[in-house]
Amino acid sequence: MSTESNNSAADRLPPRERREALAFLLPVALFLGGLVLVPVLGTLLDSLHRDVTFLPRSFIGLENYRALSADPAFWASVRFTLVFVLVSVPLQVVLGLLIALVLNEGFAGRALLRACVLIPWAVPAAVSGRVFELIYNYSYGAANWLIQLVHPGAGPVNWLGTELGALAAVVVADTYKTTPFAALLLLAGLSAIPEDLYGQARIDRATFLQRFFRITLPLLKPVLVVTLIFRTIDALRVFDVIFVLTGGGPGGATSALSIYGFRYYAAGDFGYASAVSVILFFISLTLVVGYASLGGFGREAR
Amino acid sequence: MHLTIHNCSKRFRTLRGTVEALREVSLEIGDGEFFVLLGPSGCGKSTLLNLVAGLERPSSGEIRFGETVVAAPARRIFVSPRQRNVAMVFQSYALYPHLDVFGNIAFPLKVAGEKEGAVRDAVAEAAGRLGLGDLLGRRPGELSGGQRQRVAIARALVRRPSVFLLDEPLSNLDAQLRAGTRTELKALQQELGITTLYVTHDQTEAMTLGHRIALLEEGEIVQVGAPQELYDAPATPFAATFIGSPPMNLLQGLIIEREVLLPGGFLVNVPVEKRDMEGLKGEVLVGIRPEHLVVVQEKEGAVPGTVRMVEPLGREFLLQIASGIGDLQALVEKNPPQRGENVNLYIDPRRVHFFFLQA
Numbered sequence: 063m064s065t066e067s068n069n070s071a072a073d074r075l076p077p078r079e080r081r082e083a084l085a086f087l088l089p090v091a092l093f094l095g096g097l098v099l100v101p102v103l104g105t106l107l108d109s110l111h112r113d114v115t116f117l118p119r120s121f122i123g124l125e126n127y128r129a130l131s132a133d134p135a136f137w138a139s140v141r142f143t144l145v146f147v148l149v150s151v152p153l154q155v156v157l158g159l160l161i162a163l164v165l166n167e168g169f170a171g172r173a174l175l176r177a178c179v180l181i182p183w184a185v186p187a188a189v190s191g192r193v194f195e196l197i198y199n200y201s202y203g204a205a206n207w208l209i210q211l212v213h214p215g216a217g218p219v220n221w222l223g224t225e226l227g228a229l230a231a232v233v234v235a236d237t238y239k240t241t242p243f244a245a246l247l248l249l250a251g252l253s254a255i256p257e258d259l260y261g262q263a264r265i266d267r268a269t270f271l272q273r274f275f276r277i278t279l280p281l282l283k284p285v286l287v288v289t290l291i292f293r294t295i296d297a298l299r300v301f302d303v304i305f306v307l308t309g310g311g312p313g314g315a316t317s318a319l320s321i322y323g324f325r326y327y328a329a330g331d332f333g334y335a336s337a338v339s340v341i342l343f344f345i346s347l348t349l350v351v352g353y354a355s356l357g358g359f360g361r362e363a364r
Numbered sequence: 365m366h367l368t369i370h371n372c373s374k375r376f377r378t379l380r381g382t383v384e385a386l387r388e389v390s391l392e393i394g395d396g397e398f399f400v401l402l403g404p405s406g407c408g409k410s411t412l413l414n415l416v417a418g419l420e421r422p423s424s425g426e427i428r429f430g431e432t433v434v435a436a437p438a439r440r441i442f443v444s445p446r447q448r449n450v451a452m453v454f455q456s457y458a459l460y461p462h463l464d465v466f467g468n469i470a471f472p473l474k475v476a477g478e479k480e481g482a483v484r485d486a487v488a489e490a491a492g493r494l495g496l497g498d499l500l501g502r503r504p505g506e507l508s509g510g511q512r513q514r515v516a517i518a519r520a521l522v523r524r525p526s527v528f529l530l531d532e533p534l535s536n537l538d539a540q541l542r543a544g545t546r547t548e549l550k551a552l553q554q555e556l557g558i559t560t561l562y563v564t565h566d567q568t569e570a571m572t573l574g575h576r577i578a579l580l581e582e583g584e585i586v587q588v589g590a591p592q593e594l595y596d597a598p599a600t601p602f603a604a605t606f607i608g609s610p611p612m613n614l615l616q617g618l619i620i621e622r623e624v625l626l627p628g629g630f631l632v633n634v635p636v637e638k639r640d641m642e643g644l645k646g647e648v649l650v651g652i653r654p655e656h657l658v659v660v661q662e663k664e665g666a667v668p669g670t671v672r673m674v675e676p677l678g679r680e681f682l683l684q685i686a687s688g689i690g691d692l693q694a695l696v697e698k699n700p701p702q703r704g705e706n707v708n709l710y711i712d713p714r715r716v717h718f719f720f721l722q723a
Contacts (some may be wrong), residue, residue: 170379261419262458265529266519267446268473276475280462 072265102343109337115330126337134336135314139322142229146318147297150233155286155294157237158244163278165245166252176249183242193304198222198307225315228308236303240296244289246269251285252278291353295346365430365526365559367393367416372425373490374411374583385411387583388425396557400574402564404606405580408583409563410531416561417452417529418445429527451525455532457516465491466500469519476523490522493552501645511539517549525648528553528560534569546572567607571595579603600635601719604651612717613692615658617650624650624718628688630667633713654682657694658710659701666708671701685709 075083084322112122130136165176182190197204198221206218221227255278280285301320304310310317310325317325323338374386386408393399395482401409414420415427418434421442427435434443451472459468470489473483491497494514504512513533520528533549534542550573553560564570569575579586579594579602584625586600598612605611617624623631631716632650660666669687681700685692694709701707 256458258454258456258458259460261414261417262452262454262460263471263475264419264445265417265450265452266475267445268471268475272475276471277460310643 101155105336105339105343108333109340111333113331113333115332117334124331126334127341129334130337130341135317136322138314139317139319142316143298143300143319146236146300147294149229150236151290151293151297153233154237154241154244155248155289157241158289159248159286161241161245162248162252165249171352179245180242181237183246185239187239187302188306190239191235191303192301194231194238195222195307198227198231209254222308223312225312228312228316232300232307233305235307236297236300239303240293244293247289247292248282248285251282254285255281273358287356294349294353298346298349299342306329365389366395367527367559367561368426368428369393369412369416370426370428372412372427372445374408374420374421375423384684385583386422389580389583389585390425391466391585391588392577393559393561394575396559397577398553398560398562398573399572400562400577401580402567402570402574402577403580404565406582407580408449408467409565409580412580413452413529413531413561413563414472416527417450418443431606448522448527449525450527450529451520451523452529453513453516453531453533455535457504457533457536459512459513459515459519464501464503465496465507465515468504468515469496469522472519472523486522487518490518493521494518498612509537510545513537513545517552521552521558525558527556530560530562531564531659532564534564535566541555544568549573569608571607579606581606598651598717601649601651604717604719608653610693610695611691612651612653614719615650615652615690617648619646619648626650626689628667628690630689632711632716634718646720649719651719652692652711652715654693655695656710656712656715657692659683659694659696659707659709660710663708666710668706668708671703671705671707674700674703676700683707698717 109126110121110123111119113119155348161179165172165179200206200218200220200223203221205221209216209219219227221231259277259281260273263277268276299320300318301324304316304318304321305324308316310321319338319342323335323342326332326335326338369389369391372386372389373384376383376385389408389412391399401412403409404602411420415435422435422437423433424437429448432443433439433441434448446707453649460471463471465703466487469487470483478486487500489499491500494517496511496514496518499507499511499515504515513536516533530549534545535703537545546569562569562573564573574591576588576590577594578588581600581602585595587603589597594603594607598607601614605614614624617626617632619625619634620631622634624634625631633655667687667689669685669692670685671683673684675682675684677695680695680697683694683696683700685707687696692709
């Protein structure tokens with residue numbers, strides 16, 4: 063509906079104003095084209111070539127994709143990436159929502175607390191990754207020390223050396239780092255809901271839960287969807303936390319798609335690595351389109 | 365529902381210190397009464413309304429709905445808004461933006477878990493009463509200001525509240541709509557007979573709507589009474605200037621026995637019925653309403669002045685006059701003097717108000 067009306071509106075413009083409108087749109091078109099479209103198309107093109115450092119580039123069609131689909135390690139990466147997204151994103155958004163709800167209440171020192179909550183997000187991933195590496199260390203890490211303290215009989219957990227342990231470690235480290243971002247977005251959404259609505263709802267005899275589910279949640283939905291989109295895309299291309307913490311191990315158990323692809327880049331097989339990037343790109347695109355239709359964007363926002 | 369507010373205070377603690385929004389306010393509001401809380405912004409009238417609604421807790425004092433104590437901090441009693449059965453219309457109307465008109469009006473019934481059919485009937489009745497029958501499918505964003513206001517009122521009335529609270533409900537409407545809605549509100553309240561507490565800063569609204577008015581200033585009640593009482597016998601200079609438009613003229617005076625000396629050496633006799641100030645000495649504020657200043661021919665006993673400005677108000681003319689006793693506003697009905705003309709003003713001593721300045 064919106065594109066149709068936009069077209070007809072553009073058609074109605076006199077030629078001079080139309081030229082002006084196009085001139086105003088040109089910078090952003092160049093910007094997006096140069097920085098988004100060209101690299102995406104370049105990667106797409108590259109994925110159809112044999113592009114290895116020591117050989118001349120040659121067109122091989124879908125050969126890279128065929129090799130990809132035949133590699134069990136690729137499918138393991140896809141599986142791990144999706145599991146990582148499905149576990150970490152809901153966790154981060156729910157935690158972020160709880161933090162945002164608390165920070166949206168009026169209390170003394172709220173501004174200070176808001177700033178503090180953001181700190182994990184401001185810490186470089188490589189740094190927090192190292193810290194978590196120490197925490198998860200088998201013999202002297204804080205995690206095992208804590209387990210022994212709470213449950214003296216239990217043996218130490220091999221966090222980074224077992225499949226499940228490594229997944230948990232990576233998810234926790236990523237959640238620590240990115241929950242503040244989700245909280246910040248959701249807090250912005252919450253503070254846009256007028257205080258009067260809550261007063262009115264209390265007068266209308268809505269309980270606390272009714273206020274949350276009938277007012278907060280529906281009014282927060284657009285922001286919630288945006289948060290989900292951001293977090294999902296970020297989680298799909300997760301790299302730094304895993305690279306620092308497990309390097310994709312143990313035995314490729316935490317090798318996310320970006321880590322898998324990075325291996326081939328590092329080895330100089332650009333065509334194959336591009337094919338991995340293209341697949342990651344299309345997974346992201348599909349999910350974003352799905353979210354967007356869920357959030358009802360394109361319909362008139364109110 | 366009879367409302368009692370007894371010695372209520374409300375303090376807000378902020379990082380910059382304590383703000384006292386209300387100081388020992390006491391009011392009795394009768395069953396079915398249309399009671400107006402009037403005052404300038406920041407006087408505490410909305411805070412008082414929120415205390416009655418239960419959105420705020422009093423710092424001290426007691427609030428009773430009929431015989432039921434709903435708030436008494438000294439006895440640790442506080443009844444939440446859910447259990448008070450009050451309805452409220454906010455200045456912003458506070459319509460739920462994601463619900464259509466039907467959903468908004470139905471909200472208080474739905475959260476109470478009422479049956480689908482009963483909800484539909486009640487909404488239809490409330491919507492019909494306020495002329496919203498054709499708009500039930502619209503979202504608040506698609507309504508005009510006046511329509512939104514009606515939705516807010518319909519939502520307030522739909523569940524038959526025992527107390528009806530309105531916080532500046534007309535201030536977001538344009539002047540013409542405001543006058544019309546004012547009349548309708550008054551008729552609606554008379555018809556339903558719900559005890560109503562109405563907050564406004566607009567003295568015209570207060571005068572036209574209220575059975576009684578409480579005038580507030582800086583967290584304290586200045587005067588409580590019927591609109592005409594407040595107009596005829598204002599208790600303080602603040603009440604005198606806040607109520608009535610154009611406002612009352614106030615002049616510095618000095619009491620000398622049975623007369624008051626005004627600036628420029630003019631004397632005003634103190635009428636017999638106001639002789640209770642006899643024996644008092646010192647400074648006094650003398651108030652006279654613009655409509656009680658009479659332009660006269662004879663100079664004897666009148667105050668001379670020059671017309672600075674003539675403002676036609678339609679039915680009458682407002683004169684800005686520089687006179688021997690100070691700048692005055694006067695209302696005349698016909699044959700206004702010209703700008704720059706010299707006039708004589710007669711001050712009727714029986715119409716004069718005296719306000720003693722606290723030492």
